Structure formats: structure tokens, C-alpha cells
Amino acid sequence: MGRAPCCEKMGMKRGPWTPEEDQILINYIHLYGHSNWRALPKHAGLLRCGKSCRLRWINYLRPDIKRGNFTPQEEQTIINLHEVLGNRWSAIAAKLPGRTDNEIKNVWHTHLKKRLNKNQNSGGDTKDINETTHEDKESLTVDTTSLQQSSDSITTFDITNNNKDDIMSYEDITALVDESFWSDVVSVDNEKNIEDWEGLIDINSKLNSYNNSKLYNDDMEFWFDILTSSRRIEAFSDIPEF
DNA sequence: AACATGGTCAACCGCTAGTTA
DNA sequence: ATAACTAGCGGTTGACCATGT
Known part of the structure; x- marks a missing residue:
């Protein structure tokens, strides 16, 4: 099985997400969804790899995320x-x-x-x-x-x-x-x-x-x-x- | 006040499974 | 049947913060 090329090799940005990046990702997903994570950052104009976008969305930006302490x-x-x-x-x-x-x-x-x-x-x-x-x-x-x-x-x-x-x-x-x-x-x-x-x-x-x-x-x-x-x-x- | 230590958590890494050509 | 590719998963890391000395 092949492996997707690493994002850092493509000159992608890493590290913590900025509020601006978050907003771009949210806006894009609201408009177009996330059927293809790999293509998403390119289309959305983000210098992130698809993996990073997916993780950010799933773990932080999704509207149904419940923040705060666990009961x-x-x-x-x-x-x-x-x-x-x-x-x-x-x-x-x-x-x-x-x-x-x-x-x-x-x-x-x-x-x-x-x-x-x-x-x-x-x-x-x-x-x-x-x-x-x-x-x-x-x-x-x-x-x-x-x-x-x-x-x-x-x-x-x-x-x-x-x-x-x-x-x-x-x-x-x-x-x-x-x-x-x-x-x-x-x-x-x-x-x-x-x-x-x-x-x-x-x-x-x-x-x-x-x-x-x-x-x-x-x-x-x-x-x-x-x-x-x-x-x-x-x-x-x-x-x-x- | 300065430093050390430990806790927390977002993000990354590397792998596998599933899908497609 | 096989290779190429993507999505998703679990493990790990490292930056940041709080607390202790």
C-alpha cells in the first residue's frame, strides 16, 4: 500500500491553527462540505495538509463539539x-x-x-x-x-x-x-x-x-x-x- | 522572583483498512 | 490481482500553563 506524501515536504504550514485559518476552514466546509480532505486545503486556500484540516475540524471546529470538563x-x-x-x-x-x-x-x-x-x-x-x-x-x-x-x-x-x-x-x-x-x-x-x-x-x-x-x-x-x-x-x- | 517540575491538550506521526483505477 | 491513493485511528510529542520549592 502506498503512502500519501508528507505535508511538510509540500511546504505546508504546521503547528497551532490561527483563528483566521479556523474561519477559512469553517466557511469552506459550510459551503462545500468535506468530501475530499486532501483537496480541501488547496481549494480553501489553506497552507495545511488535508490530514491537519481533518483533525482540526473533527477535534475542534465541528459545531457539535462539546467543550469543557467531563462530567x-x-x-x-x-x-x-x-x-x-x-x-x-x-x-x-x-x-x-x-x-x-x-x-x-x-x-x-x-x-x-x-x-x-x-x-x-x-x-x-x-x-x-x-x-x-x-x-x-x-x-x-x-x-x-x-x-x-x-x-x-x-x-x-x-x-x-x-x-x-x-x-x-x-x-x-x-x-x-x-x-x-x-x-x-x-x-x-x-x-x-x-x-x-x-x-x-x-x-x-x-x-x-x-x-x-x-x-x-x-x-x-x-x-x-x-x-x-x-x-x-x-x-x-x-x-x-x- | 526565579527556577524546576508536572499536568494538560492540540497537533503531529506512522500505520492500517478501505476504495479506486 | 495489484498498486496507488485517501481516510481514519491510536500513539506520541511538545508547547504552554499552573503549582511547588
Whole structure:
């Protein structure tokens, strides 16, 4: 695959955007949209590369951007989604209207990660998913408060083993994350109940596949299987470290 | 007041996936 | 089938600011 030539080689401007540049970009996008980022700066008369324009628009100039501090609910949502999705900032951002992946990433690295580490050291129960233990995998709780923009109610998906008969359905899990995201990585028929593929999942073989980077070249597919199948598998301690 | 240190965040870099010719 | 190209993503950097010494 080829690579687009770097903007600095084209004599493009870099660094912080000026209010004038912002205005030019806003005006242009309002008039013509942004169907082609690469051509946009040229047409708009900006000495920036398309990448830079796109980033500026998405992270700062978009009219639906929500500025200001994150609410405790938003922070909790990030923490919970991060536990499920990992560093998929764009997927997390999709669940936080008005927030950008860059912003969420920054908040995570500057606030939330430290807070979690603190909690961890003081006996807290929230851990990085890469370090999750058997017990952790059995008690992942996802608070989707902010997923429901039009509702004040809190919907919580509890996939603990407190109720072993209550299998988390595929629909439950897909409700947690962006549909398009899951449709990309899950190859199971949507109509099937999770129980239909009980027995098909063998954790060890999946781990082998994962390690071979053949079938599980996407971490989320791997974790999706782990999250769903772990409800059924007693001997989680057999999972090798990787 | 001057300097050091740490936190924050906008922007850049390098890569991959998807699309098109 | 392949190469060229673009959009988008996540990791990283560095400038700026606040706070501490």
C-alpha cells in the first residue's frame, strides 16, 4: 500500500491553527462540505495538509463539539467502555456525543488511568483489561448511562456470575458498543442466541488462534469471545498468559 | 522572583483498512 | 490481482500553563 506524501515536504504550514485559518476552514466546509480532505486545503486556500484540516475540524471546529470538563457520568462511561473496548478511542467516542477520540484519549491518560491505578493500589476493583484476572472477567459491569442521550435512566448490564443462568445475550453486548464496530468483528448470526454457540467455543483453541494471529487478528473479537464464553467456562485459570 | 517540575491538550506521526483505477 | 491513493485511528510529542520549592 502506498503512502500519501508528507505535508511538510509540500511546504505546508504546521503547528497551532490561527483563528483566521479556523474561519477559512469553517466557511469552506459550510459551503462545500468535506468530501475530499486532501483537496480541501488547496481549494480553501489553506497552507495545511488535508490530514491537519481533518483533525482540526473533527477535534475542534465541528459545531457539535462539546467543550469543557467531563462530567462524572462521562468519566465513568469512559472507564467502563475502556474496560470492554480497550484503547479503541473512536469506538468510545462514538458513545459520548460531542466528545472526540483525541479528547477522550487525553482524559484517559491524564486523569482516569491515574485514578484507576490509585484505586488499584488502594484495593480498588477496577483494573486494566490486559491485567484482568479470572475474577475480573466474571464481573465486568458496564454502565451505559451516557449511551442513552434522551433518557435520564441508567441502564446497567451486569455480566457477573451472580446469576449464572442469566446468559448475556448477543443483543445485550451489542447494545454496549457501536453496531458498526461489532458487525465488523463478529461473524456470528445475529439471530442466534449466545447459547446456540455454546460448545463451539473452546477457549484454548481460540487462544491458540489468537496467538497465531490468523483468526483473531482483532483484539475485540478475541475479547468478545472471552466475555461471552467466560460465562460458561469454569476453568478460566487454564488460560495461558500472553 | 526565579527556577524546576508536572499536568494538560492540540497537533503531529506512522500505520492500517478501505476504495479506486 | 495489484498498486496507488485517501481516510481514519491510536500513539506520541511538545508547547504552554499552573503549582511547588
